[in-house]
Amino acid sequence: MIDWLTTTVTWVCFAAGFVVLVLALLGKAPSDFSVGLLLLGLLGVVVIGGVAVVSAISGDGAVGDVVEWVGYWVSCIVVGVGGGLWALIQRDRWGTVVLAVALLTIGVMVVRLDQVWFARGWA
């Protein structure tokens, strides 16, 4: 698992999350731009998944708990897809807040993906 990849995806998600939060504060409904930012975060998670599978096959698998890792990865996808669909239905500022919450949540879970992979934690 590549360190810089998870770090990059985390910061992209956090940065995008705050941008979308600002759009929500401005009262904007979900737009192609804000939904696109969530898709960007999701794409990052998909790439992490691909890299993880390739690493595992090439013998450089997770040090930590694989089941827990997959749990976090699937949760990222569920939150991303769920938040995106929600924003398509709820076309007001609160739909935009949901997008921001999804992005920030994915950001935190990607940090956990890195920690669980290398079996290191916050505490």
Next chain:
Amino acid sequence: MDARRSRRLSSGPGAVIVAVYGILALAASARSAVQITRDFSAAPLAFSLSAFAAVVYIVATLALTSRGDRGYRVAKITITIELVGVLLIGALSLVAPALQASPFGSDATVWSWFGAGYGFVPLVLPFVGLWWLRRAERQGDR
């Protein structure tokens, strides 16, 4: 009347509350699924609490999105259980050795250390939820 209230519970800012509940329901379910499938006997008390918390969050999320009086009442009950849970387990994790896992440890629950492992969202959310229900009630919605 019923339809209008249910619409309000999950519309507007309520959507965000429901979304965060949904995420916590997912987080708690995933956590307890991993804990129970890995080795339930390692910490049966903590893992049972984990599963219980997951069920409470799932029911609260569904209640907040469902229609009518029943959804409202179930939401009120589950959110109250949640509040008691996070305060009780939070306090116990400070004193009881059996629950004294690290907030990020493999045998923690979402309520351990007042939900510190989840940015204290589990501590804040029941207050927000109850406030939201009261607000709906006060607005003549009830």
